[in-house]
Amino acid sequence: MKRGKQHRIPKASRRGRRISVLGFWQPQExxxxxxxxxxxxxxxxxxxxxxxxxRAEQHWLATGQFTVIIQDGASFHRSRQVQQYWQQWQAxxxxxxxxxxxxxxxxx
Numbered sequence: 001m002k003r004g005k006q007h008r009i010p011k012a013s014r015r016g017r018r019i020s021v022l023g024f025w026q027p028q029e030x031x032x033x034x035x036x037x038x039x040x041x042x043x044x045x046x047x048x049x050x051x052x053x054x055r056a057e058q059h060w061l062a063t064g065q066f067t068v069i070i071q072d073g074a075s076f077h078r079s080r081q082v083q084q085y086w087q088q089w090q091a092x093x094x095x096x097x098x099x100x101x102x103x104x105x106x107x108x
Contacts, residue, residue, distance in 0.1 A: 017037050017038050018038065019036070019037055020039050021033050021034070021035045034051075040076055041076050042076045042081050042082060045076045045077070046082060046085070049082070049089070049094075052067070052069065052094060053088075056093045056094035057093050059093065060093025061093075066094070067095070068095050068096075068097065070099060072098070073099070
């Protein structure tokens with residue numbers, strides 16, 4: 001795929017389940033993503049995050065640099081099951097930060 005070209009996924013019909021994508025971008029390095037039919041939930045999110053934690057640990061051991069993920073407040077990002085892994089992921093070199101809640105009263 002050429003840089004800047006939109007990627008299209010052919011579907012058999014116009015009706016059907018949505019495709020959801022979570023992406024991880026490292027400038028000038030790589031773009032990783034996970035894609036599911038339907039939406040993300042805690043189980044699917046954890047699978048993707050464990051994969052990223054493995055990559056983060058390899059990067060941390062090789063370079064001493066942490067990997068930072070910034071995400072919104074989706075319920076599966078903050079579920080109790082996910083929170084159980086936050087300290088483990090940080091020990092593996094993966095730091096997670098959250099965007100502040102959206103407020104229409106704040107200037108853009």
